[in-house]
């Protein structure tokens with residue numbers, strides 16, 4: 754159940770990560786691009802973003818906006834951007850700015866009419882604070898997640914991080930697709946990780962964006 758008002762996308766896809774810097778934004782932007790290229794109406798939202806002020810690379814909202822074809826300020830409004838490399842609510846507090854609640858972030862989310870896939874990207878990992886009173890998972894619930902995309906690294910350590918995240922998501926109503934990002938088919942460990950998670954744990958898993966797009970069809 755979403756706490757947001759106004760038009761709602763046919764499907765809300767929330768991009769979660771096993772941790773920070775696993776490539777959530779890259780996967781989200783490529784997904785938006787591919788769907789848009791196939792004629793699907795998309796929109797992206799980043800309810801809060803934080804970054805090192807010395808980082809000159811495009812912000813997450815800029816990258817997502819490139820994928821969805823929107824104004825970056827529609828993806829993440831100026832008052833939810835924090836130039837401190839901390840979890841967004843922690844960054845807000847460090848800057849002496851208001852720290853939102855999960856309900857406030859979800860309530861701020863507006864969608865254009867006629868969106869088929871609305872993508873919401875969270876910040877950091879699954880249990881990183883998203884607001885004063887909740888994590889990325891709490892935010893996913895509040896925005897009415899229909900499908901979670903859990904982005905993980907393909908390499909060493911991913912078995913543990915994916916299993917921890919899926920355990921944390923066990924009570925949720927939505928299905929979760931795991932993306933093993935930066936997957937190299939020539940890497941024996943990457944292949945072994947994929948096979949172990951899929952065969953032993955029955956994880957719904959993909960290793961590239963085209964396969965993820967196919968899941969959304």
Ligand SMILES: C[C@H](N)[C@H](N)CCCCCC(=O)O
Pocket residue numbers: 773774802803804805837838839840841876877878880881882
């Ligand atoms: C600055 C960084 N790139 C992200 N935007 C924020 C990551 C927050 C992680 C918080 C944590 O789980 O410890």
